Amino acid sequence: MAAIALANVTGAAAFDMGSALTQTPDTTGIYDGRADSLDATVFVGRQNGNYLSRGKELRTEVISSAGLKKMACCNLAESFENSASVTVGYSDAVTGARQIRLLGLSGIYTQMLDENRPSMRGLAAPFGLSYVPGQWLESIQVSKGLSSVNNGAESITGQINMEYRKPTDEKPLFLNASVMNDTKTDFNVASSLQMGEKWSTVLLGHVSGNFRTFDHNHDGFMDDPEMFQVNVANRWLYYGPTGVQVRFGLRALQDMRKGGQSGYDYKKYTLASTSPWGSDIINRQLNTYVKVGVPISEDNAKNIAFVADYTLTDMNLRAGASKYLATQNSGFFNVLFQDEINDSHKFTLALGGTADWFAEDFMRKVAAQKLEPGKKSDAFYNAGISGEYTFHAGDKFSSIVGLRGDWFNGEGFKAVPRLTLKYSPLEQIVLRANGGRGLRRALPVIDNIGVLSTGKSFTGAYSEHLLEDAWTFGGNATFYLPFGASDDTYLSFDYFGTRFAEQMVVDYEHGLNAIDFYALGGKRSFSDNYQIDFNVEAFRRFTVSATFRYTDAKVELEGRGLVERPMTSRYKGVLNLQYATNLNKWIFDFTASVNGKARVYEFMKDLRGDDGKLLYADGYTPAYPLLYLQVTKRFKGVDLYLGAENLTNFRQKNVVIGTSVDGMSSHVDASRPDFDASAVWGPIMGTKFYLGVRFTLWK
Amino acid sequence: MGKLIYAAVVAAMLPLSMTVAEPVMANVMEAAPKKELKTVVFNVGLHCQNCVKKVQENISFEKGVKSLDINLEKKTVTITYDAAKTDEATLKKAIEKLGYTCGKPEEK
16 A cells, blocks of 8 residues: 555656646655655654745745644644744634735735645635634645746735645544633544545545633623534545546535624614624635646656636625625636656646636625625636746756736736746755746725724725736745754745735725725835744754744825835744654644734724723834643554643733723724724734644554 | 641651662662663665654554654664563564565565
């Protein structure tokens, strides 16, 4: 069976051939992607949690399966707590929707890939991070800068690729259960089965929810919504004797969440201060895909591949008296041809596109405004052809030149050029440069789902679907240092910057109690990011990772000129210490992070805390620390883990903003136009403890 | 007052209990056989990182295993073990049970 696994895994590398820039699956990547590792003895006890990939052309941070076990990592959003590149926050204090930031910009500008297929697009984005159970994943690759043109033009700040547990894993049964002290409970199951030499499959299941909710800050709003999620997937792999591979799968999920004030019922809600305000959301999703890879030369130097993906997302969202009921049918296809002429020259041609059909029924009803655009349909298409040429001069130098021509309905033809260079003058030094253009279609309300958790009026282009256009340039220098217990000691420096040529601006500061949506229209919007990473295995089984990121993000707002992008933290520092005893029987993880201050919206400057003092006297949020601790005890096939998050118990004060209800100074009147539960910059929950168990049955 | 008396009695008894315990401990230490650590290198039919992980996750928890080094390129598994608790044949069998061919270098 081991031989079959090898064949499949090797085949996977050939199959995911879209491009040299395409993320290599972890199962192959550990040995294919890292030039150092084939020679290296794998000492048991070495835990590569998060590390910078040495071999990849793009600056890529890999969160390995060991990294995914460092914390509770119940879902994808929580998997980034160890990373300074990615910042995770809440979209609002009501719905539980999580959002990430990469290069100081919203996660909507990061292309999310599900084993190299674009995912979490449109309606699937706002809650998408909660719909990828961490225990389903094998690894995550976070790449900064612009990735392959063959996967479309949507990547602007970078891409995040998720690799799932593989059908070829020799683990017929994996079970996981965890519970948090706030009653959030997760169950996961995975089963990889091989049927003969050609067929294998993996079944994945997830159920999570909370039994009760809390209001620890006594503001009348639940800290976390009531949640219940069921998520199932089945992935198949066929590996033919001629090298033909077929992968296909199906996934279905349903998620229900009720947040806000206890007792909210959208059928009974009236715009009165006595009527409990909340949100009531049901999301459903169905995804199916097929990938076919066919070698057309004996050594697989020439091959073709076909990828098709269909996703149906149904969102049923009620917030107060407003509703957003929408369905998105989304299709993606790609046909690729690759020819590896010799060790130095390779090219890939691709023909592909996406189609998104939206049907929505939207009503915005708040005290100051009633919008009833009613039911409408939208269709967005784009199709294009792309080519990528890769040149390798041994191990020292490689360059990838990519060009894509895309036609967007209503927008016409757009050219997307991208260039990546990698130079390694010495074995211990890797230099990278990357730049190019990215385009994406804005969905103003969905991209900024938090706007629905306010009483503010919408003005401007909230229903327009602007084609956002940006250029990102950057580089990385990594120096491998000759000390430490492994050859993974490195110091790395990054700079990446994004300049928008066109962007949908969501301006909370243009009018009183209003959110104005408008096109950047020639004004400036940019972000500059600097990062330093250091990693060392100080002595055998003791790893230290330290990373620090500084962001300067600015945007020119109507009537205000160039200002710091609001609610964007200036810096983040992360220190992770891990110690494992001999043979990994005990693993101790400690992570400390500090999140830098962020400029608050203008209307927040006058907010006062319960003690009467200004909360943001200097116009900035405070910097705050987060501490995480986890202890894992491992037995044969069984891991027990116990951990704590936010050990300093830091919480954002007055997370829900507005006028107090008469006689209840801590309770905000959600029926008023100044109500705003979307100005979240810090943790809503205090210290959390969790306990979990993983059981693995090996074949 | 009662607590003070109790503390004094315990303090008075401590040296006695230690003098009793020491010879017993000394006897135990002398009686225990010295831990004999041995190292064996197996040639194992490893193919990929999955194989490495499978061997690592299973052999680490075999009785008596003290350290484990797996080299994918050379296809070797080096095990240091406590000879009082296990032996080469048992370890070889454990690797074979995972579905891999396993032999000593000279047996190849």
